[in-house]
Amino acid sequence: MVTNATSLGRSGLFDWLVQRFSALVLLAWIAWVSIGVIAAAEFGYPQWRALFAAVPMQIFSLIAVLSLCAHAWVGVWTVTTDYLNEAHLGKAGTAIRLLTQIACLLLTLSCLIWGARIFWGSG
Amino acid sequence: MSQISISIYRYNPEQDSKPRMQSLEVEVSGDRDLMVLDVLELAKAKDPSITYRRSCREGVCGSDGMNINGVNGLACITPLSKAAGPARKLVLRPLPGLPVIRDLVVDLSQFYEQFEKIKPWLINDEPPPAIERLQSPEEREKLDGLYECILCACCTTSCPSFWWNPDKFIGPAGLLQSYRFLADSRDEATAERLAELDDPFSVFRCRGIMNCVSVCPKGLNPTRAIGKIRNMLVEQGT
Ligand code: SF4
Ligand code: SF4
Numbered sequence: 001m002v003t004n005a006t007s008l009g010r011s012g013l014f015d016w017l018v019q020r021f022s023a024l025v026l027l028a029w030i031a032w033v034s035i036g037v038i039a040a041a042e043f044g045y046p047q048w049r050a051l052f053a054a055v056p057m058q059i060f061s062l063i064a065v066l067s068l069c070a071h072a073w074v075g076v077w078t079v080t081t082d083y084l085n086e087a088h089l090g091k092a093g094t095a096i097r098l099l100t101q102i103a104c105l106l107l108t109l110s111c112l113i114w115g116a117r118i119f120w121g122s123g
Numbered sequence: 124m125s126q127i128s129i130s131i132y133r134y135n136p137e138q139d140s141k142p143r144m145q146s147l148e149v150e151v152s153g154d155r156d157l158m159v160l161d162v163l164e165l166a167k168a169k170d171p172s173i174t175y176r177r178s179c180r181e182g183v184c185g186s187d188g189m190n191i192n193g194v195n196g197l198a199c200i201t202p203l204s205k206a207a208g209p210a211r212k213l214v215l216r217p218l219p220g221l222p223v224i225r226d227l228v229v230d231l232s233q234f235y236e237q238f239e240k241i242k243p244w245l246i247n248d249e250p251p252p253a254i255e256r257l258q259s260p261e262e263r264e265k266l267d268g269l270y271e272c273i274l275c276a277c278c279t280t281s282c283p284s285f286w287w288n289p290d291k292f293i294g295p296a297g298l299l300q301s302y303r304f305l306a307d308s309r310d311e312a313t314a315e316r317l318a319e320l321d322d323p324f325s326v327f328r329c330r331g332i333m334n335c336v337s338v339c340p341k342g343l344n345p346t347r348a349i350g351k352i353r354n355m356l357v358e359q360g361t
C-alpha cells in the first residue's frame with residue numbers, strides 16, 4: 001500500500017514548500033555561477049577555482065547541493081508513489097517501490113556527501 | 124438523412140471475460156444537430172442491451188458523464204457536431220479510471236468517498252438565528268463558480284493524479300467542494316478542514332495540468348480552487 005511513511009516531511013505542505021524553495025535556491029545558484037563565468041574577461045580553470053574558493057560561494061554551493069537532494073527526493077517520492085504501486089505492477093508493487101526508493105535515497109545521499117567533499121574538501 | 128457510425132464500449136463483467144467495442148450505424152436527419160445522448164438513444168433503439176445512465180437530459184443531474192471521442196463530457200449537452208466533427212464518427216467509452224459496472228455505467232463509490240471526506244456540509248455550532256444565517260452580497264459572491272458543481276465526475280476521472288491514487292487524492296471535484304465550504308463565511312470549521320488536507324496526498328497530488336478545467340461541462344475551474352486551498356494551507360501552516 002502507498003503511504004506517507006517515506007515522504008520527506010510527512011506533510012504535503014512541507015514537501016511542497018521544500019520543492020518551491022529548493023527550486024529558487026537552485027535557480028539563484030545557477031544564475032550566480034553563470035554570471036561568474038560570463039562576467040570574467042578570461043575564463044579557465046584558475047578562474048573556475050577562484051570562483052569557488054570564496055567562503056560565501058562554498059556555503060551557497062553546499063546549500064545548493066542540499067536543495068538539489070531535497071528537491072530530487074520530493075520528486076522521486078511523488079513519481080514512485082504514482083507509478084510503482086500495486087495498481088501498476090501487481091503484488092510486487094510495494095517491494096519494487098521500496099527498493100527503488102532505497103536505491104534513489106542512497107544515490108541522493110552519496111551525491112550529498114560527494115558534493116560536500118568537492119566544495120569543502122581539502123582539494 | 125445521414126449516417127453516423129458509433130463505436131460503443133461494451134462490457135458485462137458477469138458474462139464477458141473482457142470488454143469489446145461494438146460498432147453500430149444510425150440514421151439521423153441531416154439538418155439538425157443532435158446531442159450525443161440523442162444518438163445514443165437511437166443506438167439503444169437498435170440494441171436495447173446498451174446500458175448507460177441518464178436522467179435530466181439537460182446538463183443538470185450529472186448522470187451521463189462519459190468519455191466521448193476521448194474527452195469526458197455529459198452526453199446530453201455535447202453536440203454531435205462538436206464531438207464527432209466532419210468524420211461523423213462517435214466513440215463512446217465509460218469515464219476512465221473507475222470500475223465498470225456495465226457498458227457506460229461506472230462504479231462511482233471511490234468518487235463519492237473522496238467527496239464525503241471533505242465534509243460537504245456547513246459546520247456551524249452557533250444556534251441558528253430565527254430566519255437564516257445571513258451573508259453579505261460580497262460573502263455570497265465568493266461561492267460563485269463553486270456551488271454550481273453537479274458532481275458529474277468528468278473532471279476527477281480525467282485527472283491522472285486521481286487515476287493513480289483514487290483512495291488518497293481527493294480529486295478536483297471534491298477539492299472544488301472543499302473550497303466551497305472553506306470560502307463560506309457561515310462555516311466555522313476552516314482550521315479543522317485545512318488540518319485534514321495537509322497530508323501529501325489529499326491536495327498536494329494535484330500537479331496542475333488542468334485536465335479538470337478543460338472538461339468541466341459547467342465551465343468551473345477546480346485548479347483555481349485547489350490553488351486557493353494551497354494558499355490557505357500556506358497561510359495557516361507557516
Ligand atoms: S467540477 Fe465540473 S466536471 Fe467536476 S464534477 Fe463538478 S461539474 Fe462535473
Ligand atoms: S489540475 Fe490537478 S486536479 Fe486538475 S486534472 Fe490536473 S492534477 Fe488533477
Ligand code: FES
Pocket residue numbers: 176177178179180181182183184185186187188197198199200
Ligand atoms: S442526463 Fe442529466 S446531465 Fe446529462
